[in-house]
Amino acid sequence: MKNNFKVIGFDADDTLWINESYYRETEEAFFKLLSQFCDRDTASAVLLKQEVMNLNLYGYGAKGFCLSMLETALTVSEQRVQADTIGEIINLGKELINKPLVLLDGVVETLDYLKGKNIRLIVATKGDLLDQERKLGNSGIEKYFHHIEIMSEKKEENYRNLLSSIDLRPEEFLMIGNSLKSDVLPVLEIGGYGIHVPYHTTWQHEVVDDFTDHSRYLELKKITEIMGVI
Numbered sequence: 001m002k003n004n005f006k007v008i009g010f011d012a013d014d015t016l017w018i019n020e021s022y023y024r025e026t027e028e029a030f031f032k033l034l035s036q037f038c039d040r041d042t043a044s045a046v047l048l049k050q051e052v053m054n055l056n057l058y059g060y061g062a063k064g065f066c067l068s069m070l071e072t073a074l075t076v077s078e079q080r081v082q083a084d085t086i087g088e089i090i091n092l093g094k095e096l097i098n099k100p101l102v103l104l105d106g107v108v109e110t111l112d113y114l115k116g117k118n119i120r121l122i123v124a125t126k127g128d129l130l131d132q133e134r135k136l137g138n139s140g141i142e143k144y145f146h147h148i149e150i151m152s153e154k155k156e157e158n159y160r161n162l163l164s165s166i167d168l169r170p171e172e173f174l175m176i177g178n179s180l181k182s183d184v185l186p187v188l189e190i191g192g193y194g195i196h197v198p199y200h201t202t203w204q205h206e207v208v209d210d211f212t213d214h215s216r217y218l219e220l221k222k223i224t225e226i227m228g229v230i
């Protein structure tokens with residue numbers, strides 16, 4: 001892979017810091033609350049369907065997730081869910097938003113290395129604006145980034161807009177992230193470069209299963225391996 005990029009973009013959730021594991025923990029607690037109405041697999045299927053249906057209305061992130069949990073509780077209980085259970089679900093959502101910010105191993109070391117190479121670094125992430133701003137503020141790594149882009153979607157058009165707003169040609173841009181679907185494929189599609197660093201857990205909606213190799217793409221096991229490539 002070439003290594004004279006002007007700008008490197010980092011996804012945030014599950015690329016720079018832990019995120020998906022917190023959602024999985026919250027879901028398990030939520031499924032327990034619903035066990036009076038249905039089994040775990042049913043609750044899980046209804047929740048995923050509700051989340052995907054709500055994406056257009058609420059976008060990505062914790063607040064939309066909370067609303068999807070509430071709607072799921074209404075559905076599986078056939079509108080019989082008690083107010084105290086609703087209260088517990090809302091608390092689960094607040095706990096999710098207040099989980100500690102934990103950087104993934106090697107992130108600071110990698111950012112230090114890239115900064116030393118004089119490459120401009122940016123964050124390009126989906127999620128709630130306030131939630132992502134809070135996480136970045138708590139992360140201690142905000143100082144490494146020239147620009148933070150909180151995107152409503154990560155499709156080709158969104159990346160095209162991002163690059164034109166920072167005056168960059170696609171071939172000058174490398175995007176690094178844990179989601180093939182959101183961080184890599186659309187960037188390859190518009191002529192940029194992509195590095196996939198998988199996280200051990202992937203939200204089902206982000207899973208892609210028909211990806212063939214690409215000359216502007218690389219998969220790494222750990223974020224620190226970027227230092228051997230760039």
Ligand SMILES: [Mg+2]
Nearest residue numbers: 011013014178
């Ligand atoms: Mg991510």
